[in-house]
Amino acid sequence: MDKHLSRKELLRAARKEQSYKHLDECQECREACRLLSEFLVAGSLPLKNPPEAWVAKAVSIAGNKPIGIRSKIAELIFDSWAAPHPVGVRGSETLEDRRLRFESKELLFDLRAEKKKSGWSFVAQVHGLSDRYEKSRIRIGKEIIEHDAVGVFQWSSHRPPRKIQLLVNDSIVEIPELVWRINRK
Amino acid sequence: MSKSDRQIWEGIISGDAGAWEELIRRYQALVYAVATRAGLSLLDASDCFQNTWVALYSNRMSIDNPDKISSWLVTTAKREALRMNRRKAREVNVEKAGGSPDRSPLPDEVLVELERQAHLEIALEEIDPRCRKLLREFFYAPETRSYEEIADSLGISSNSLGPIRHRCLKKLRKILEEKGYIDVRKIDSDTL
Numbered sequence: 164m165d166k167h168l169s170r171k172e173l174l175r176a177a178r179k180e181q182s183y184k185h186l187d188e189c190q191e192c193r194e195a196c197r198l199l200s201e202f203l204v205a206g207s208l209p210l211k212n213p214p215e216a217w218v219a220k221a222v223s224i225a226g227n228k229p230i231g232i233r234s235k236i237a238e239l240i241f242d243s244w245a246a247p248h249p250v251g252v253r254g255s256e257t258l259e260d261r262r263l264r265f266e267s268k269e270l271l272f273d274l275r276a277e278k279k280k281s282g283w284s285f286v287a288q289v290h291g292l293s294d295r296y297e298k299s300r301i302r303i304g305k306e307i308i309e310h311d312a313v314g315v316f317q318w319s320s321h322r323p324p325r326k327i328q329l330l331v332n333d334s335i336v337e338i339p340e341l342v343w344r345i346n347r348k
Numbered sequence: 349m350s351k352s353d354r355q356i357w358e359g360i361i362s363g364d365a366g367a368w369e370e371l372i373r374r375y376q377a378l379v380y381a382v383a384t385r386a387g388l389s390l391l392d393a394s395d396c397f398q399n400t401w402v403a404l405y406s407n408r409m410s411i412d413n414p415d416k417i418s419s420w421l422v423t424t425a426k427r428e429a430l431r432m433n434r435r436k437a438r439e440v441n442v443e444k445a446g447g448s449p450d451r452s453p454l455p456d457e458v459l460v461e462l463e464r465q466a467h468l469e470i471a472l473e474e475i476d477p478r479c480r481k482l483l484r485e486f487f488y489a490p491e492t493r494s495y496e497e498i499a500d501s502l503g504i505s506s507n508s509l510g511p512i513r514h515r516c517l518k519k520l521r522k523i524l525e526e527k528g529y530i531d532v533r534k535i536d537s538d539t540l
Binding site for chain 1: 360365368369372373376377378379380381391394397398401402405461462464465466467468469484486487488489490491492493494495498510513514517518520521530
């Protein structure tokens, strides 16, 4: 019997690029070739596992636990409409611009709203994101807003949003419901 | 003896949460590979991954052939990824009229290869560490890698590599058969 086939020859045979007489007489090489042809992965990388949080969430499906994404609630820590007005500035002067800051355990969310002739325009930013959280998006109703290359979210609408959610990695950060009326007392 | 997909599935149907987790851990990398290679963002890939398992759990009473559960997962994950890509394309087209998204669906042959690769890796996980290391090299190393180089990397002589490899392949084949990942009759007719 000839010498056993080299790995390169086995791979060629497995890909049916070349036939070798040796395979007819050597069961060992034939079986190796057969398994190589069943699983032709030479040169590729093993499959990666997803983040453990994804798996844990999928496992929870059978345990009648909530399937939804983990949810956190941010806290309002600054609202320019609630801040005292500078001396000499009337309340109505500040109504066309509003700045808000929210904080959750891991991040800060800054939102600036400006009233325009035809509606509102918004600029927002999420701070404090580690690499793990570099993917963040804003959801307003059914609309998803992506940030630009420098991490700034910009959008406009006829009406200001009441509910905003931040989609950060595997979590939803709920922004407390926004009221767009100044409470005059 | 390693469990087949059918055996795990029977556990799921009888309400065994441990079996459900076992199935997810077995095929997590496969579903993840389909989701990520479909060109989805990480967030969408996460949704695709979850939705695939939710669909499986919701349809658990109507799965006809548990031996083909990996194919079912691949098909479902692919559909889910395509659905997300279509939704994304609509969003992009609304924002940029006339823009066409650069997203191509996963070809079926790629999905078949991913499924086969997952089967191989699942079987390799159950083999002893020495064989696992050797067979990973045997299957995954680039074509240009010779037996001598593989033997060197494993710290064994190239003369003993052949017999060890043969024994390890026999063990692997047994695991693959038990799991139903290879057609025993087809292999026997080829090897006898």
